[in-house]
Amino acid sequence: MTAPWITYRPALKVLDCTVRDGGLINDHTFDDSFVRAIYEACVAAGIDYMEVGYKASRKLFNGGQFGVWKFCEEDDLRRVVGDNPTPLKLAAMADVGRVDWRTDILPKNQSVLDMIRVAFYAHQVSEAADMIRDAADKGYEVSANLMAVTTVTETEIDQVLDVLCQTPAAVLVVVDSYGALYAEQVELLVKKYLAAAKAVGKEVGFHAHNNQQLAFANTIEAIIQGSNYLDASMGGLGRGAGNCPMELLLSFLRNPKFRIRPLYKVIQERLLPLSRQVEWGPYVQYNITGQLNQHPRAAIAARAGEKRDDYIDFYDKLTGDI
Amino acid sequence: MTAPWITYRPALKVLDCTVRDGGLINDHTFDDSFVRAIYEACVAAGIDYMEVGYKASRKLFNGGQFGVWKFCEEDDLRRVVGDNPTPLKLAAMADVGRVDWRTDILPKNQSVLDMIRVAFYAHQVSEAADMIRDAADKGYEVSANLMAVTTVTETEIDQVLDVLCQTPAAVLVVVDSYGALYAEQVELLVKKYLAAAKAVGKEVGFHAHNNQQLAFANTIEAIIQGSNYLDASMGGLGRGAGNCPMELLLSFLRNPKFRIRPLYKVIQERLLPLSRQVEWGPYVQYNITGQLNQHPRAAIAARAGEKRDDYIDFYDKLTGDI
Numbered sequence: 001m002t003a004p005w006i007t008y009r010p011a012l013k014v015l016d017c018t019v020r021d022g023g024l025i026n027d028h029t030f031d032d033s034f035v036r037a038i039y040e041a042c043v044a045a046g047i048d049y050m051e052v053g054y055k056a057s058r059k060l061f062n063g064g065q066f067g068v069w070k071f072c073e074e075d076d077l078r079r080v081v082g083d084n085p086t087p088l089k090l091a092a093m094a095d096v097g098r099v100d101w102r103t104d105i106l107p108k109n110q111s112v113l114d115m116i117r118v119a120f121y122a123h124q125v126s127e128a129a130d131m132i133r134d135a136a137d138k139g140y141e142v143s144a145n146l147m148a149v150t151t152v153t154e155t156e157i158d159q160v161l162d163v164l165c166q167t168p169a170a171v172l173v174v175v176d177s178y179g180a181l182y183a184e185q186v187e188l189l190v191k192k193y194l195a196a197a198k199a200v201g202k203e204v205g206f207h208a209h210n211n212q213q214l215a216f217a218n219t220i221e222a223i224i225q226g227s228n229y230l231d232a233s234m235g236g237l238g239r240g241a242g243n244c245p246m247e248l249l250l251s252f253l254r255n256p257k258f259r260i261r262p263l264y265k266v267i268q269e270r271l272l273p274l275s276r277q278v279e280w281g282p283y284v285q286y287n288i289t290g291q292l293n294q295h296p297r298a299a300i301a302a303r304a305g306e307k308r309d310d311y312i313d314f315y316d317k318l319t320g321d322i
Numbered sequence: 323m324t325a326p327w328i329t330y331r332p333a334l335k336v337l338d339c340t341v342r343d344g345g346l347i348n349d350h351t352f353d354d355s356f357v358r359a360i361y362e363a364c365v366a367a368g369i370d371y372m373e374v375g376y377k378a379s380r381k382l383f384n385g386g387q388f389g390v391w392k393f394c395e396e397d398d399l400r401r402v403v404g405d406n407p408t409p410l411k412l413a414a415m416a417d418v419g420r421v422d423w424r425t426d427i428l429p430k431n432q433s434v435l436d437m438i439r440v441a442f443y444a445h446q447v448s449e450a451a452d453m454i455r456d457a458a459d460k461g462y463e464v465s466a467n468l469m470a471v472t473t474v475t476e477t478e479i480d481q482v483l484d485v486l487c488q489t490p491a492a493v494l495v496v497v498d499s500y501g502a503l504y505a506e507q508v509e510l511l512v513k514k515y516l517a518a519a520k521a522v523g524k525e526v527g528f529h530a531h532n533n534q535q536l537a538f539a540n541t542i543e544a545i546i547q548g549s550n551y552l553d554a555s556m557g558g559l560g561r562g563a564g565n566c567p568m569e570l571l572l573s574f575l576r577n578p579k580f581r582i583r584p585l586y587k588v589i590q591e592r593l594l595p596l597s598r599q600v601e602w603g604p605y606v607q608y609n610i611t612g613q614l615n616q617h618p619r620a621a622i623a624a625r626a627g628e629k630r631d632d633y634i635d636f637y638d639k640l641t642g643d644i
Contacts, residue, residue: 005504182327183542212570217539220505248534251613264633291573311586
């Protein structure tokens with residue numbers, strides 16, 4: 001009998017997605033001060049990666065409608081992090097179909113970014129593979145993030161993994177976009193991804209959403225099953241129900257390189273005030289879309305409307321049950 | 323490969339502890355209308371047991387300081403549930419040392435209660451065994467709830483289980499009073515309890531607290547490991563961080579006898595208004611006491627004071643870290 005929960009696995013890496021996933025709530029309009037506070041907390045806490053936002057096309061998206069973290073241009077990044085003279089690596093997400101990746105993503109030697117996370121739906125895997133190769137050729141670490149994996153059949157997942165294993169992506173991320181997974185499903189998916197990844201020297205990551213209050217628990221399950229790249233966010237900030245709370249995750253990971261106190265500090269000073277302006281967390285409407293394995297957009301709309309406290313109205317609309 | 327998360331285990335029983343554990347927030351002063359609403363929701367949802375409150379000594383506790391659900395006297399129970407002409411069974415908790423159990427607990431044929439849950443700390447196991455025998459002799463189903471199991475050594479737990487296995491308790495409950503358990507610990511504890519219980523025809527239960535947002539997840543883990551008696555509460559209502567939310571648990575259990583809609587209805591009509599008067603949930607202070615495996619009393623005091631938003635002050639006080 002062993003007690004692995006009091007020791008640690010050195011290979012585990014943690015990625016903070018506070019600003020990237022949280023940006024989906026406010027159109028990526030965080031001010032520099034907020035982003036700098038998250039950055040400094042990540043550095044102080046010993047976090048491995050911080051995801052700052054998206055790379056996105058200025059042709060497709062109007063800069064007047066979105067904040068700068070939608071685009072993560074070099075000047076904006078460096079205004080906050082300088083040349084990033086720290087061990088913290090910086091990441092940006094790039095969605096297939098929403099970025100002119102050949103030009104928007106600079107060669108690594110011109111960028112303060114370290115990692116590009118390529119996000120895509122299953123049917124977009126071929127362009128994702130092209131983007132992964134392009135980013136790797138430019139000098140970045142690259143992860144492959146198949147979104148909404150709970151809507152993809154196992155045969156299709158196998159096909160996606162087969163394509164990804166032929167790319168230079170270093171990490172294949174299991175992404176529970178809808179917060180729909182239970183622990184046993186996490187186990188099967190991480191095992192499936194690992195079986196493909198390990199054979200070609202890749203790692204497996206995990207990105208949770210907290211619709212059913214399972215983001216932290218499912219992240220633990222992913223760790224137990226062998227996932228070594230874990231996403232989390234300060235105070236769980238993220239679209240809809242939010243993500244795995246970083247302060248819970250780092251406390252669970254017993255690696256002495258991590259420091260918890262800077263997390264509570266930034267949560268107190270930045271996330272708590274933010275929570276009075278924007279909303280995230282596992283509210284009933286998010287419970288329901290998670291249970292139904294649906295995109296949270298209906299729940300987001302309901303929480304923003306006059307019927308935000310009418311759970312029955314929402315339940316009836318989504319289920320047809322009466 | 324199987325997908326047990328879409329089928330169900332008929333032996334699983336669910337106990338609603340909304341009024342009992344929630345009563346620890348407000349000195350058991352829920353009005354009849356609230357208790358009746360929970361009762362009706364339990365019946366409509368197909369829940370197996372509802373725990374209405376405590377049996378407690380009127381000599382030890384002043385009736386002026388506590389509401390009637392501290393005592394669960396027959397007149398108060400029947401004013402709400404009548405003779406309870408439903409399949410829902412009613413339970414009350416009895417703490418060792420806080421109840422004159424020989425007289426306070428009536429013979430079953432004089433009571434609308436069906437189950438007595440005997441709660442005790444490890445060093446009180448001998449009186450707990452006496453109480454269990456007394457309640458069983460009087461005609462009740464009985465459960466044995468060793469509290470704060472995360473503070474008890476494995477050798478002591480074995481000793482407790484040895485004593486309990488010689489009693490007529492039908493259910494031995496793993497109780498995570500401090501919300502300190504991670505999934506791997508739940509696995510070990512449920513396996514340990516089951517090894518003792520199964521040999522003498524008993525079942526194992528699980529009672530979670532949500533300090534680390536793991537109450538639902540740990541309850542799932544307990545189910546996977548073979549626990550068949552599960553505690554949960556409407557909206558997660560309970561002392562401090564609260565309990566496993568019933569609406570999440572019943573959605574996970576796929577037994578068609580359960581109905582989810584009545585839960586969302588009572589949450590909307592009763593728990594949401596209550597949440598504007600009293601507080602429960604996995605706030606940062608509860609995260610910290612859970613991580614430190616401590617009683618939540620320091621967190622409860624902090625949340626009630628002027629420094630409720632000063633997480634760093636609380637963290638520093640509890641850890642001495644600076």
